[in-house]
Amino acid sequence: MSVDFLHPGEGAAIDTDVPALELRGIDKRFPGVVALDNVDFTLKPGKIHALMGENGAGKSTLIKIMAGVYGKDAGTIRMRGREVDIQSPRDSLKEGIKVVFQEIALISEFTVAENIFLEGYPTGRTGSIDWKKIRADSAALFNRIGFNVDPAARTGSLPVSQQQMVEIARALAHEARVVVMDEPTSSLTPNEVSLLFTVIRRLASLGIAVVYVSHKLDEVFEIADTVTVLRDGRHISTKPIGEHSNDTLIQDMIGRRIDNLFPRQRGAAGGKVALSVEKLSTARKLDEVSFEARTGEVLGFFGLMGAGRTELAKAIVGYDPITAGTISVDGQRLTPHDTRTGVRLGIGLLTEDRKSEGLMGELPVYQNASLASLGAFARMGFIDTAKEHRAVQDYVDRFRIKTPSLFQQVKNLSGGNQQKVLISRWLMRGLKVIVVDEPTRGIDVGAKSEIFALIDRLAGEGLAVVMMTSEMPELLGLADRIAVMCEGRLTAIMSRDEATQEKILNAAIG
């Protein structure tokens, strides 16, 4: 009863009583951590099952066990009642379990079509690859799904949202019984999200069991039939979505109630001008962008995909080259235009791409935190490590960074805690202006409110915070003033009080 998305007619009748995939009593330990403790997870064919939980709740560990990336320490896995042994991604794929990971997992030098068939190339009689079939089938697949991606394009040349669609399409290229999607919408536009939901419903109607992992409650309420919540590696609840409300779901996830996602501690905004940007242009995107940010305020930038938020963030900290305009931090011009000068003047970027632009994953927490301030710990050219450790420990305590020690490799921390390490890096440097780009990307509800509180605190301590976001609630909840971008231009700037969702969206459309 496997189902091939390309040839849906061939699937046999669906027996919805036998679970497509049944995980029982799954344990997984890592040195010093119990990641999963006796977790049960049962998927029915044709149902969309949301998997939720905070960072560190065990969602990704559970997914990785299904995908064969990790082996389990105890428990059983059954596919349609038959016990299976999943030791490697290959075993998992063979059983028809397709996982779409949050991180793009494509070969960027390959064409889209080749990536679609990466896990098994169609071959002719001689065992040679049938390129014609690969091209035709991937075009047919995209056509069927309604995604508009060029199968002949080099994958690395596509924007992230299209790469994500390629990932999703890939899961459907071979026969699948279980499709797991880990935060599939993180870089999709609203249109693409609704397209994706149509695809997911189609999958379910074909008898595929779909696991949908997301931090976005509204998405889960829209798409899921059933919700399973994990917390601290344990199974908390599995219920039909109808029995949940926003509040009960959050409560299950964090084990307590969050009354206010956006706790405002800081006082009224608006000190002196900390950042002044005038007629800033770049070669590819920005077109005469001008604005000011003041100490103690959060200036939120909103825009749809491709509006130029990330480009602006990278240009004003000196990371990307500019073609015209000026940037001044605390009255001093940012020249030469590079990050060395930026950091010296006191402007830094909290990147949206923590993994490749923010963290040195293999290095310990303390080295990641102290990176921008080594000069402050140096004595005659040698780093006073005791002093460095004390300083980092201070931030670990203040921000309640969950880490076993300062020496833990930072890649092992949860997204929220990694973000706090990065914020520590900049605070330690004594910034005047911090630019945060999508500060909660890949971070879940509980940790989100902590990040919000941190941003609030940064502004409270007198920094000017420039926040790039595509999340409306985040924007309205945090910003003192709201700037809206469209196609590289600044189309509106308004105070929080005069802002409405409608006004913002209108400006974003241009």
Added chain:
Amino acid sequence: MSLANIASAKAQPSLLARLFARQELALFVCLILVLVFFSVTVENFFSVRNMTNVLGQASLALTAGIGCAIVFISGEVDISIGSLLATIALPLIIIMNDTNSLLLGVSAALLFGLIIGVVNGYLTAYAGINSLIVTLGTMFIMRGGVYLYTGQRAIPDNASLDSFIALSDGRLFNIIPYSAVIAIVLLAAFGYMMQHRPFGRQIYAVGGNQEVARLAGYDVRRVKFICFIISSLLATVAGIILAARVGSAQHTAGLNFEFQVVAATVLGGVSLAGGIGSLTGMALGVLILQFLSNGLRGLGLPTEWQLVITGMIIIAAVAFDEAKRRRANGG
């Protein structure tokens, strides 16, 4: 999302456009320029005799270069091939001298090459040791072993089998050296594998992104392991041709050969980082360097200058490549 715009977006670019987008064309143009320049400046450069001679000389690097490029594409390096050339000549010559059988000699050489490939591959892929270190180690071990065994004296080929000597001076239709024929056949076969067999594409995927390849169900370690075996076996073939050419097993055979091959491979656009490049590019890189060296010699330039010029060309080529890539990515 209409059907029409999917179809139009999918239209294949013309063959010419695809060629121009590829590095191979730039290399091909370079090769033509080299040929034209020396044809004008050096007497008898552009003659059938000289062309086929150079092809014969290039066949060693072409053959071993296939393996070098494949290992590069898988994201590893193999610098043990020069020493391997000298090492496999020992079983080859000794067995042939004893048995008067080319088949037995070649089999022994290939078996020896296989063992080295297994060692390199196992230590890199399964034991997880950096391949530069592993092959640097086996390079020294083999070279030292050859010095010890031979006492730094050449072991002459006493069997003088016709079939063996033909490897050095035999020519197909009296024109193309057999060694070049072997190189071309191997190039075609492995070139086909790299582009059209699933295993070839797996090598690109593994070199392109190891984690992605693993998630797609590939046995990354096995792929790398096999790449090292391919490399050692092809270097063995090159070593057999070399032994035929010098008519003996010599302790200095293939000295610095690995660096010539690496240079040509890099010049051919094969990235050390893995996942990028082609055997065609590698072959063009070998030919450019070989014709260059032949032409410069024709101009009467001493070998020392050839080294200097080769070094400059490699750095310039890779810098050019990097600049092109940066422009394409809009940085």
